[in-house]
Amino acid sequence: MKIAVQHEDFDAGAEMRAVSRANPGVGGVAAFVGLVRDRNEGAAVGAMTLEHYPGMTEKALSGIVDEARGRWQVLDCVVIHRVGELKPTDQIVLVVVASGHRGDAFAACEFIMDYLKTRAPFWKKEATSGGARWVEARASDDQAADRWAGRAGRKTG
Amino acid sequence: MKVKLLFFASLREQLGSGGEEFELPAGVATVAALRAHLAGRGGAWHSALADEKLLRMAVNQDIVKPGAPIKPGDEIAFFPPVTGG
Numbered sequence: 001m002k003i004a005v006q007h008e009d010f011d012a013g014a015e016m017r018a019v020s021r022a023n024p025g026v027g028g029v030a031a032f033v034g035l036v037r038d039r040n041e042g043a044a045v046g047a048m049t050l051e052h053y054p055g056m057t058e059k060a061l062s063g064i065v066d067e068a069r070g071r072w073q074v075l076d077c078v079v080i081h082r083v084g085e086l087k088p089t090d091q092i093v094l095v096v097v098a099s100g101h102r103g104d105a106f107a108a109c110e111f112i113m114d115y116l117k118t119r120a121p122f123w124k125k126e127a128t129s130g131g132a133r134w135v136e137a138r139a140s141d142d143q144a145a146d147r148w149a150g151r152a153g154r155k156t157g
Numbered sequence: 158m159k160v161k162l163l164f165f166a167s168l169r170e171q172l173g174s175g176g177e178e179f180e181l182p183a184g185v186a187t188v189a190a191l192r193a194h195l196a197g198r199g200g201a202w203h204s205a206l207a208d209e210k211l212l213r214m215a216v217n218q219d220i221v222k223p224g225a226p227i228k229p230g231d232e233i234a235f236f237p238p239v240t241g242g
Contacts, residue, residue: 034242050241051166053234056218081241093242113242119220121234122241123166134167137238 001077003061005052007084010094019076019098026075026098030105032113038088040135043128050083050092053121057081064115068097071111072104079112081122111148118145158229162195165236168212171205181229188214189223191233206235213238 002015016029036048061079068074078096086092095112099105124135163176185191189209196206206212209223215234216225227233 052241053163053165053215053218053236056215056234059218060220117242118239120241121165121215121236121239123237124240125166134237135240137240 001065002079003058003065004080005054005057005061005083006080007082009082009091010080012091012094012096015078015080015094015096019078019096023075023098025100027100028102028105029096029098030102030109031094031096032109033091034093034113036086036088036090036092040126040128043126043130045088045126045128047088047127048086049125049127050081050086051123051125052081052083056121060120061116064112064119067115068108068112072108073099073101074104074108075099077108077112079116081116081120083122114141114145114148117141160191160227160229161232163232163234165234167237168205168235171201173201176234181227186226187223188216188221188225188227188233191227192223192235211237 012031012033016031020026020029038045065077065079074097076098078094080094082092095109097105097109099108118141126133126135158181159178160181161176162179164172164174169175182194185194192206192209192212196203213236214221214223216227217232
């Protein structure tokens with residue numbers, strides 16, 4: 001398991017290869033990469049600054065990964081989230097889940113992203129053509145996370 | 158009998174402060190009571206902290222509900238809903 005909060009970019013392919021090789025029981029690897037879009041809420045975005053709560057961020061991400069491991073077969077997992085100034089097309093976040101089967105890998109990967117978006121203390125500030133603004137939380141993100149409440153994992157392993 | 162207060166993102170900018178060491182007044186025993194006490198400072202503190210629905214709170218780096226108890230030595234953070242990912 002690897003959790004990192006960092007300024008530097010990441011190599012999704014290298015992270016996926018690492019979890020694939022670490023355990024011969026891995027039958028599938030699911031990955032999600034979040035990127036900076038060049039538009040948001042009707043405005044052109046020139047840059048974005050990601051702020052976080054050092055210490056709590058790592059603790060929150062570890063808790064989310066632990067919860068995923070309790071629900072699905074997760075043989076290995078990588079969560080990398082960048083902070084600092086980013087530009088459109090830059091990578092923001094990587095979630096990689098290795099499992100015995102695709103069902104658990106897909107579900108755990110989506111679960112980790114949904115929980116990360118609503119529970120991990122990161123905040124985005126966009127520099128737009130109309131000035132700088134803090135990105136507002138979306139109700140749709142809360143709804144996406146709430147879908148998992150009471151939903152048991154499948155543990156196909 | 159101090160606690161450590163932390164403020165993040167838009168809240169940090171509104172308050173002009175990332176945090177402070179704070180002497181916990183007698184009778185302030187929950188996060189909600191602390192928030193109300195800080196809002197009572199008036200001005201930016203009132204406008205930033207008066208509406209609990211717009212805030213998230215953490216005690217010792219765990220997100221908590223407003224009724225969560227606090228005690229001396231705690232690290233208590235206030236911040237807007239998170240927007241990472």
